[in-house]
Amino acid sequence: MSSKRRVGIAHFLLRTFEMLDTPKLKHLIEWSTCGEMFYIKNAREFANKVQSRFKFISQVLPQYFRHRNFQSFLRQLNMYNFVKKRLKNGWNQFQHKYFKREAKNLLIHVHRRSNGQQSDEEEQTSIFQSLLLDQQDSIKKQQEQLQQIKYLQNDIVLTSSLLYQQSVILQSNFQRLKNVLSFRLNQKLLYQYIEEQKQEKFLFNTFSLLNKSQSDSPKLTQTILTQNHKETDQEPQLFVLS
């Protein structure tokens, strides 16, 4: 029956998919949010007809095909049975059952039409397998993202922990200095010191508030507090002059 079919994916489909995968072209050609269809936003510029005095502004179509005619591009889409729709804002919307952002493996099922109509029946099993492969790709990508986030999170926890250590010890230094000063310094110096205390206390309160609002995930804060508490062997409280 359909044993004559090409093995690979049509060049036209690959190039078009490639275009859609190029962030720099988002202002001209872009997937819909859900990735089920795509838009061509400015056919003129997309086809590279915009001329600025002596040279073309962009080089889109000819970068991907051997021409710079929007009509030819349309003709191809048509041969592959894409459904075109003209949107109110002037964009062209194109859609195909097997042409989706998250399902590159489905491309193999997009067939060029030769004579009249093409046979609508496909090897359903083969299509399912393509879908499965695409989904597996998605899962793999997400897992990689997760792994990277985890690594970064470890770094962040470490950084936070050290920052907290530093602040606790600084506080402790302040404490000792204060003890000395309370005996030795004159009244004027004490006033200045009190001002600094207020400032410090304000910061500490800010931080406490932040902790409270993180009720969804108190783990990090918990970790930092306990961890450092042990090491410094000192209450991370603020001392009060009185």
Place this chain on the structure above:
Amino acid sequence: MSSKRRVGIAHFLLRTFEMLDTPKLKHLIEWSTCGEMFYIKNAREFANKVQSRFKFISQVLPQYFRHRNFQSFLRQLNMYNFVKKRLKNGWNQFQHKYFKREAKNLLIHVHRRSNGQQSDEEEQTSIFQSLLLDQQDSIKKQQEQLQQIKYLQNDIVLTSSLLYQQSVILQSNFQRLKNVLSFRLNQKLLYQYIEEQKQEKFLFNTFSLLNKSQSDSPKLTQTILTQNHKETDQEPQLFVLS
């Protein structure tokens, strides 16, 4: 042909799946790492035969079935054509083609055996659809996880930033205090102060080292440093007595 098949999923399968989904039971019944099979680690306790003087320690089987006999549980697994294997460490391993952690929708294809052998042929399409649904579930769950992690990470970055602010301002206070002291205090007090300086410098160096080692993800540190730098309008350097 196979039009006689049950509509829903067998209660036994659902309950067993549920058990495996219960973290508190991980010491008794748990999926393998890959989720392709599961283990029962202590048949005796799992079946709720362990008695501590006057009462049963756990209440596993009877929470899910109307009995507390491991043999009955085994019989069910057997009727559903699970493959049993006894591991060296005493655990029981069970496996079924369509009973997998990440493929709950496949459960519909686990059939109870009525007479001799069950028919091995399945509606392949239906199975593919189940697999697709399961994978979609996985993808959706992971996306939600990713989103939550991203939110948390934002919070953490904010926390770190505030902590760093605090430490920089404390350092600056120290600086000012030192300037006063260098005029007013006697020699003995200065010595003590120098000691504190050393301690603080040690911490700061430690922190600097940490930053260096984070070459894989220097973004956070970068953010913190620049952000705070602007706000305090002061070099976060250590001052030296000389």
Place this chain on the structure above:
DNA sequence: GGGAATATTCCC
């Protein structure tokens, strides 16, 4: 070299 599929152009 040449059949056949795909790509591009032309035109109604």
Place this chain on the structure above:
DNA sequence: GGGAATATTCCC
């Protein structure tokens, strides 16, 4: 949008 001619590629 789609038929048809031509151009190009692929492959035996």
